[in-house]
Amino acid sequence: MRLIPREIExxxxxxxxxxxxxxxxxxxxxxxxxxxxxxxxxxxxxxxVRAGIAAATVIALSLIALSxxxxxxxxxxxxxxxxxxxxxxxxxTLFQGFATLLLSGLSFIAVIFTAxxxxxxxxxxx
Amino acid sequence: xxxxxxxxxxxxYKAQEERLRAVWANPAGWRYWTSxxxxxxxxxxxxxxxxxxxxxxxxxxxxxxxxxxxxxxxxSADVFNQAFTLHGTVMMFLFAVPIFEAVAIFLLPxxxxxxxxxxPRLGAFSFWSFLLGGIFVCGSIFFNAAPSAGWxxxxxxxxxxEFSGIGADIWxxxxxxxxxxxxxxxxxxxxxxxxxxxxGMRINLMPLFAWYLLIVAGMILFAFPPxxxxxxxxxxxxxFDWPFFDAARGGDPLLWQHLFWIFGHPEVYIIxxxxxxxxxxxxxxxxxxPIVGYSWxxxxxxxxxxxxxxxxxxxxxATGLPQISLAFFSAASEAVAIPTGVQIFVFIxxxxxxxxxxxxxxxxxxxGLAIFVIGGLTGVMVALAPFDWQAHDTYFVVAHxxxxxxxxxxxxxxxxxxxxxxLIDAKKLSDRLGRLAFWLMFCGFNIAFFPMHLSGLRxxxxxxxxxxAGIGLDWLNLISTAGAFIFAAGVLVVIFDVLxxxxxxxxxxxxxxxxxxxxxxxxxEENWGVRSIPIVRSRYPLWDQKDLARKVNGGRYYLPDAxxxxxxGLVTSVLDAEPIQVLRVGGTSHVTIVSALSLGAAFIxxxxxxxxxxxxxxxxxxxxxxxxxxxxxxxxxxxxEKDVGLGLSLPLYASGxxxxxxxxxxxxxxxDGTAFAGLVxxxxxxxxxxxxxxxxxxxxDAAWSLAAAILFAAAWGLMVAARxxxxxxxxxxxxxxxxxxxxxxxxxxxxxxxAPWSPGMDPTRHxxxxxxxxxxxxxxxxxxxxxxxxxxxxxxxxxGRLAPKHDMDLSNVVLYWHFLLITAxxxxxxxxxxxxxx
Numbered sequence: 001m002r003l004i005p006r007e008i009e010x011x012x013x014x015x016x017x018x019x020x021x022x023x024x025x026x027x028x029x030x031x032x033x034x035x036x037x038x039x040x041x042x043x044x045x046x047x048x049v050r051a052g053i054a055a056a057t058v059i060a061l062s063l064i065a066l067s068x069x070x071x072x073x074x075x076x077x078x079x080x081x082x083x084x085x086x087x088x089x090x091x092x093t094l095f096q097g098f099a100t101l102l103l104s105g106l107s108f109i110a111v112i113f114t115a116x117x118x119x120x121x122x123x124x125x126x
Numbered sequence: 127x128x129x130x131x132x133x134x135x136x137x138x139y140k141a142q143e144e145r146l147r148a149v150w151a152n153p154a155g156w157r158y159w160t161s162x163x164x165x166x167x168x169x170x171x172x173x174x175x176x177x178x179x180x181x182x183x184x185x186x187x188x189x190x191x192x193x194x195x196x197x198x199x200x201x202s203a204d205v206f207n208q209a210f211t212l213h214g215t216v217m218m219f220l221f222a223v224p225i226f227e228a229v230a231i232f233l234l235p236x237x238x239x240x241x242x243x244x245x246p247r248l249g250a251f252s253f254w255s256f257l258l259g260g261i262f263v264c265g266s267i268f269f270n271a272a273p274s275a276g277w278x279x280x281x282x283x284x285x286x287x288e289f290s291g292i293g294a295d296i297w298x299x300x301x302x303x304x305x306x307x308x309x310x311x312x313x314x315x316x317x318x319x320x321x322x323x324x325x326g327m328r329i330n331l332m333p334l335f336a337w338y339l340l341i342v343a344g345m346i347l348f349a350f351p352p353x354x355x356x357x358x359x360x361x362x363x364x365x366f367d368w369p370f371f372d373a374a375r376g377g378d379p380l381l382w383q384h385l386f387w388i389f390g391h392p393e394v395y396i397i398x399x400x401x402x403x404x405x406x407x408x409x410x411x412x413x414x415x416p417i418v419g420y421s422w423x424x425x426x427x428x429x430x431x432x433x434x435x436x437x438x439x440x441x442x443x444a445t446g447l448p449q450i451s452l453a454f455f456s457a458a459s460e461a462v463a464i465p466t467g468v469q470i471f472v473f474i475x476x477x478x479x480x481x482x483x484x485x486x487x488x489x490x491x492x493x494g495l496a497i498f499v500i501g502g503l504t505g506v507m508v509a510l511a512p513f514d515w516q517a518h519d520t521y522f523v524v525a526h527x528x529x530x531x532x533x534x535x536x537x538x539x540x541x542x543x544x545x546x547x548x549l550i551d552a553k554k555l556s557d558r559l560g561r562l563a564f565w566l567m568f569c570g571f572n573i574a575f576f577p578m579h580l581s582g583l584r585x586x587x588x589x590x591x592x593x594x595a596g597i598g599l600d601w602l603n604l605i606s607t608a609g610a611f612i613f614a615a616g617v618l619v620v621i622f623d624v625l626x627x628x629x630x631x632x633x634x635x636x637x638x639x640x641x642x643x644x645x646x647x648x649x650x651e652e653n654w655g656v657r658s659i660p661i662v663r664s665r666y667p668l669w670d671q672k673d674l675a676r677k678v679n680g681g682r683y684y685l686p687d688a689x690x691x692x693x694x695g696l697v698t699s700v701l702d703a704e705p706i707q708v709l710r711v712g713g714t715s716h717v718t719i720v721s722a723l724s725l726g727a728a729f730i731x732x733x734x735x736x737x738x739x740x741x742x743x744x745x746x747x748x749x750x751x752x753x754x755x756x757x758x759x760x761x762x763x764x765x766x767e768k769d770v771g772l773g774l775s776l777p778l779y780a781s782g783x784x785x786x787x788x789x790x791x792x793x794x795x796x797x798d799g800t801a802f803a804g805l806v807x808x809x810x811x812x813x814x815x816x817x818x819x820x821x822x823x824x825x826x827d828a829a830w831s832l833a834a835a836i837l838f839a840a841a842w843g844l845m846v847a848a849r850x851x852x853x854x855x856x857x858x859x860x861x862x863x864x865x866x867x868x869x870x871x872x873x874x875x876x877x878x879x880x881a882p883w884s885p886g887m888d889p890t891r892h893x894x895x896x897x898x899x900x901x902x903x904x905x906x907x908x909x910x911x912x913x914x915x916x917x918x919x920x921x922x923x924x925x926g927r928l929a930p931k932h933d934m935d936l937s938n939v940v941l942y943w944h945f946l947l948i949t950a951x952x953x954x955x956x957x958x959x960x961x962x963x964x
Contacts, residue, residue, distance in 0.1 A: 033448070087664065110458065
């Protein structure tokens, strides 16, 4: 088994990083919402929720970093510059890699944005 | 070449052209309305949406007249309520979203070098549904029966029959019907953009308009279904007293707000992105150079598409949710400013790098973006929860949303109208009138809406029908009213420009703006889209591929002929657009109108609780759809392959993931699955808000739930086996398995029904039985549809229209069953096991 996936040809890889953002966002929101609605359910404190969000954030950022690395590889490690508009399979691949890399960057920032409230809030104030 | 050969080839060319023209021709006389061609449908769709916009605009002017002076009695409070509700509803559902379906249906095929969208009849069906639903909703105000609870219909006001009357039902049913039309359009757009591009148009060469529309169609697929789920719950409460939003019986009005805004916020971007897409076509043309940062635009489109789903709670900051929840949504609302800003900077960079021609479309585009930026900045303000608590439900929000929507959508649409008008009529609109209209609209808009920021900060609540004198609102409102009329004058100038007779003007030149993209090849006089389907080698083929227009119009590329009398286009691969199939699409037909109108009639009859009429209309619609499928889809071609020109021969039939029909089913079922997810979300939502969400009521019978799940799995297994046997040529075995699977499905449905039935769960008593019943009904309705599909496949096989190598119908039905299995498994696991586990 190899640790780093092979390069694959599909449109779906473009959406990897944003999908990780979605998953992270849902975990944070649903987790906190359930905790604040039913704190007695698991019997943990709010700091456990914050620790959970921190863990989810680390996992999400690592996955996005991996997606960014794969995108960088697909982009040929930046050997060519955009606009990648030649009618060739190679330029199409480079374009996909570059766009995926940009989306990984945006998703990385967006995950950090989502996680920031957990730095400041210490209870379920309504 | 000898003269005789030359003459013969010229004759042959003429004959080809004639055959092609005849195949794509529109019927004459009243039958013109049975056309399904993307040009006509796009034009009708757009015109209808504009007409609805004018209607809603008149409502806005009436409201402004009422608010011009304090203590005014021009409109009664009730009429005022109807006017603002209908204004918002019509602008959002009947103008902003449909206008882009219209523009996309009109523009995408020529832009992608295709002849047609992949499902032209579906497009026509979508248009007729939209038209009927729209007239029904708009017409209600003339009977003093319009919805009056605001365009987002919050319960408990809107569920109270005494306060909201029949208007709420008209809103719910009329709009559900239009939402179906939007999802149909989304299916069409996704498949069209992914599979029907001209050969060679790899995804790195795709016009940015197509990128945006692809993302928008994907967003429609995840945004509209939760609202359909919400509408279902809402209508069950209004019609049968199931207490989903009634707090006294365990319901919660907040669930509606969640479901509405999971739709409502992405919708803002569903509206905004296509407008920006028009700008992404207009800016390079008038900067006379390719766009700077193509990949950055793709980043922005995809990024906005995703992030916009993390914003919905910012409409609910004042509802008392935990602060940490608010903060997540506040953070995402700030993050979405990044991709939005990227697009603006890409446009600025393109203009700086090129030589800009300041034409009328550019004026509307840049003016609109300036307005949009102001709206974006107030958006960043209201995304901060503490500021929002001050500004919530005041005129500040009214100002913000109009800056965003009019700047981000209406102005770019008018820019698009001026830009693309030559494709409709082969003539340009007047430059002088355009500039006059722009300055009237631009000034009028700011005079009307800027003071609203101030009246909002002076705490004027939105939706009040009047206000007392001397509290600092008099002048601000009078100025707003004056501005609104100046703005309306500008809109009138645009309408005059479009409608004034132009037959005396000479035909305009070909590609009048010297644009680089493919849509400018098409000729408004011809219905065929492109004379022959080109090979694309550039993002701006008209700039980079010399002679392209001449060769395309000279029939030198693919499919220049229609010798078998079919409307044909090419299907190409997703990434590299390699030609893989010839797609025969449906032509002119009544069946789309009959099915749309009968479906509409069913919804309308349901509004007034005319049960028999509802049933009759629904049966008519069912028969029409079956007839449509039977006669117009899955046709077995007369030969396996066909020569498409340039020495290439392509198959005429595909099934499974290779076929466009399979993808349409997949996309539809993703939308369907999202609606189902909305209902499941409701189930768990009720669990979180109550200490014991069952309220001591006995839950569904676990044994029956388990039996239903097992039987549904068995029926699914039999379907998969049927497909396998059919492919091996064992037709009799396939038929037997189909019948067996149908019987198993009926048994599974009976078991599913018994689960909540046997403990006597009463859905009107409490929300717990109600939500269980709605989940079960959802599965049973899908199972019923599944049995129809099984019977249909059986009939197709018996009629010789489904064969071992031609199994498109069966393969699509098996795909449906994959989704049905997931739906049934989740439903019965949730209702049967979850209460026990808690």
